[in-house]
Amino acid sequence: MFLIFKEVPESVLKKQKRNEELALTKTQELEAAKKKRVLSRKLIFNRAKLYAKEYENQDKELIRLKREAKLRGGFYVDPEAKLLFIIRIRGINAMDPKSRKILQLLRLRRIFGGVFLKVNKATVNMLRRVEPYVTYGVVPESVLKKQKRNEELALTKTQELEAAKKKRVLSRKLIFNRAKLYAKEYENQDKELIRLKREAKLRGGFYVDPEAKLLFIIRIRGINAMDPKSRKILQLLRLRRIFGGVFLKVNKATVNMLRRVEPYVTYGYPNLKSVRELIYKRGYGKVNKQRIALTDNSVIEQTLGKYGIVCIEDLIHEILSVGPHFKEVNNFLWPFKLKAPLGGLKKKRNHYVEGGDAGNREVYINELIRRMN
Numbered sequence: 001m002f003l004i005f006k007e008v009p010e011s012v013l014k015k016q017k018r019n020e021e022l023a024l025t026k027t028q029e030l031e032a033a034k035k036k037r038v039l040s041r042k043l044i045f046n047r048a049k050l051y052a053k054e055y056e057n058q059d060k061e062l063i064r065l066k067r068e069a070k071l072r073g074g075f076y077v078d079p080e081a082k083l084l085f086i087i088r089i090r091g092i093n094a095m096d097p098k099s100r101k102i103l104q105l106l107r108l109r110r111i112f113g114g115v116f117l118k119v120n121k122a123t124v125n126m127l128r129r130v131e132p133y134v135t136y137g138v139v140p141e142s143v144l145k146k147q148k149r150n151e152e153l154a155l156t157k158t159q160e161l162e163a164a165k166k167k168r169v170l171s172r173k174l175i176f177n178r179a180k181l182y183a184k185e186y187e188n189q190d191k192e193l194i195r196l197k198r199e200a201k202l203r204g205g206f207y208v209d210p211e212a213k214l215l216f217i218i219r220i221r222g223i224n225a226m227d228p229k230s231r232k233i234l235q236l237l238r239l240r241r242i243f244g245g246v247f248l249k250v251n252k253a254t255v256n257m258l259r260r261v262e263p264y265v266t267y268g269y270p271n272l273k274s275v276r277e278l279i280y281k282r283g284y285g286k287v288n289k290q291r292i293a294l295t296d297n298s299v300i301e302q303t304l305g306k307y308g309i310v311c312i313e314d315l316i317h318e319i320l321s322v323g324p325h326f327k328e329v330n331n332f333l334w335p336f337k338l339k340a341p342l343g344g345l346k347k348k349r350n351h352y353v354e355g356g357d358a359g360n361r362e363v364y365i366n367e368l369i370r371r372m373n
Contacts, residue, residue: 081138268365
């Protein structure tokens with residue numbers, strides 16, 4: 001008896017290394033973004049807390065000063081105002097050009113328009129000139145503080161938006177590069193397959209395809225005359241309706257389950273084209289127990305980002321290659337709702353090898369997917 005040790009191809013090792021590097025980079029980016037968000041939220045919360053405390057202290061100080069003045073038999077005089085609020089109350093009828101120019105400088109171009117203004121000699125002189133057309137009053141100190149706080153919050157918001165924009169740009173680049181890598185990988189796999197087939201032919205043999213890792217199962221029959229065990233298995237497979245479809249990893253347990261429900265389903269080995277078309281055309285994700293269309297990569301990143309899956313191409317690659325996070329990705333995908341096959345089914349009660357539709361149809365499942373997608 002001879003033992004044959006098959007060397008792992010260099011392309012597979014490179015792919016594994018590349019995937020590890022990409023996953024590590026993405027994890028680091030996600031952690032950095034998360035830390036930044038947490039710090040930003042803490043900063044905003046602490047500032048709001050400080051401002052609230054400051055306003056409270058100001059009110060307490062004002063009450064104390066008024067009480068002291070009353071006890072001494074005097075009265076409290078408010079400090080000189082720093083801010084005015086001006087409202088325009090008249091139109092341009094019989095208005096001289098100088099007043100019109102001042103109102104334009106004050107940005108009061110329409111009736112009932114209002115602006116804040118800092119109190120100084122120049123602004124007081126301007127207001128005297130346009131006094132018949134406006135009304136104004138002193139703005140309390142608390143309003144000034146509030147305005148300052150709003151400016152700081154607006155600045156923080158702008159910084160967050162800029163950071164989000166940069167993150168989107170980086171994310172797009174990452175998605176584009178990954179899609180490019182996957183396309184190259186699929187192309188190399190096809191070339192390798194052609195090379196192996198040619199080698200086998202030259203040696204006078206034939207090429208045997210490796211054992212499939214992925215199945216696509218479609219339910220083709222209802223519950224009539226179905227035993228409870230088969231019904232339970234179909235529920236476990238999430239095939240609760242006719243023409244529902246799911247991906248499944250090939251192992252001993254799944255093969256045994258499929259044997260039990262073979263009269264009610266048809267299944268086979270989907271190729272890249274079938275997987276891509278199914279996910280792009282009929283793909284829905286499960287987010288907070290809700291069925292959400294995969295129209296945006298953010299839906300995928302929100303749920304599967306922790307596994308390094310950030311876009312639809314990552315999703316397709318993980319399903320097709322039956323990667324380490326296949327279970328999480330497959331659970332995220334909502335069972336596919338396919339239409340009735342174009343041209344109908346032949347005999348649902350008979351096995352595929354007997355001219356029917358049920359059971360394993362291997363690679364010919366792809367033709368059925370085209371008719372039902």
